[in-house]
Amino acid sequence: MARAGYGSVLLGCALLLGVHPGAASAQDGNAFHNRIGPNLPSPSMSDPSVPPLPSVASAALTLSAVFAGGDKPLRSGLAWRVYEDRTDGAKPAIVARSEAAEPSFTLAPGSYVATVTYGFASASRRVVMAGRPASEQLKVNAGALKLSGAIGDVKLSPDQLAFSVFVPIGTNSEGRLVRSGVKAGELLRLPEGTYHVVSTYGGSNAIQRADLKVENGKVTDATLNHRAATLTLKLVAAEGAEAFAGTAFSVLTPGGDTIREAIGAFPQVTLAEGDYVLIARHDGQVYTREFKVESGLNRDVEVIAKAS
Numbered sequence: 001m002a003r004a005g006y007g008s009v010l011l012g013c014a015l016l017l018g019v020h021p022g023a024a025s026a027q028d029g030n031a032f033h034n035r036i037g038p039n040l041p042s043p044s045m046s047d048p049s050v051p052p053l054p055s056v057a058s059a060a061l062t063l064s065a066v067f068a069g070g071d072k073p074l075r076s077g078l079a080w081r082v083y084e085d086r087t088d089g090a091k092p093a094i095v096a097r098s099e100a101a102e103p104s105f106t107l108a109p110g111s112y113v114a115t116v117t118y119g120f121a122s123a124s125r126r127v128v129m130a131g132r133p134a135s136e137q138l139k140v141n142a143g144a145l146k147l148s149g150a151i152g153d154v155k156l157s158p159d160q161l162a163f164s165v166f167v168p169i170g171t172n173s174e175g176r177l178v179r180s181g182v183k184a185g186e187l188l189r190l191p192e193g194t195y196h197v198v199s200t201y202g203g204s205n206a207i208q209r210a211d212l213k214v215e216n217g218k219v220t221d222a223t224l225n226h227r228a229a230t231l232t233l234k235l236v237a238a239e240g241a242e243a244f245a246g247t248a249f250s251v252l253t254p255g256g257d258t259i260r261e262a263i264g265a266f267p268q269v270t271l272a273e274g275d276y277v278l279i280a281r282h283d284g285q286v287y288t289r290e291f292k293v294e295s296g297l298n299r300d301v302e303v304i305a306k307a308s
Helices: 002-016 021-027
Strands: 059-067 078-084 094-098 104-107 110-118 121-129 134-140 142-151 161-169 172-182 187-191 193-201 206-214 219-225 228-236 247-252 258-264 268-272 274-282 285-293 299-304
Touching: 059 078, 059 110, 059 121, 094 104, 110 134, 121 134, 121 187, 142 161, 142 193, 142 206, 172 187, 172 193, 187 193, 193 219, 206 219, 206 268, 228 247, 228 274, 228 285, 258 268, 268 274, 274 299, 285 299
Parallel strands: 059 134, 142 219, 228 299
Antiparallel strands: 059 104, 078 094, 078 110, 110 121, 142 187, 161 172, 161 193, 193 206, 228 268, 247 258, 247 274, 274 285
8 A cells, every 4th residue: 555655656746747657667767767856955945944044233333532531522633443353464444434523333243443543642442243232432542732933922923833743752852753834723632741842933043942741631732932033135225225126145144054045125034033144146246244133123134235
């Protein structure tokens, strides 16, 4: 009985395929002839009792920053980056970035490194996302410098000043340049520490220096006091007369070092207080005079074109 039932099943399959059971037997005795058996679906793929693998969803990572040693939040000047956490030595790719005060990023499960920069200061932290919302607060050890210049009680125009900021190394006060061309009134964000500041007024030799300390969470507002003046150079036939156009001027120290050169009828130069020699060249003739610069006393310096 069992054998007869099994045979009837084989016969039904063969008839569906249009294969005569006798012909199949005559060839190789196998009614399937390798047409059905190899193509049957795997039980593990078709079995509804096998549940699918669970998928872990992405989740939000919220970041914020405070000054180290306290809870004062940083609200501006921030740049956030989130990188892959690579352990194979390869360069990590940036997966998210923002300049918001408290950004929120949607991240897939995995390991990341979150960084924040505040000017020249920075902080970072490793973060593991596992499908649940997370928040991290980074502590930044930083403060800021705000610089200006003056002569006596008179503030100097910001467009006449330029500052360079250095990190001292050993006995070298200008060991490492942090940044040059800093403008007056600009907020320069820096890690906590002591910095050497060089202020140049007028693009010549009117220079002042100072060592300034940046404290965590504070703005150091410093004014560097210059001792200099702005002079108008002229070559004239007589005192108070009209200046000759196209005159080439050279300003030298008493020792002969060139401080500044200029061309024109009445160019302006800013010089530190002290003694100088002025040379004027016009139409193949050379004229000289000595003069003195007094701090804060802006004036004309005339060279008289006397026939030799």
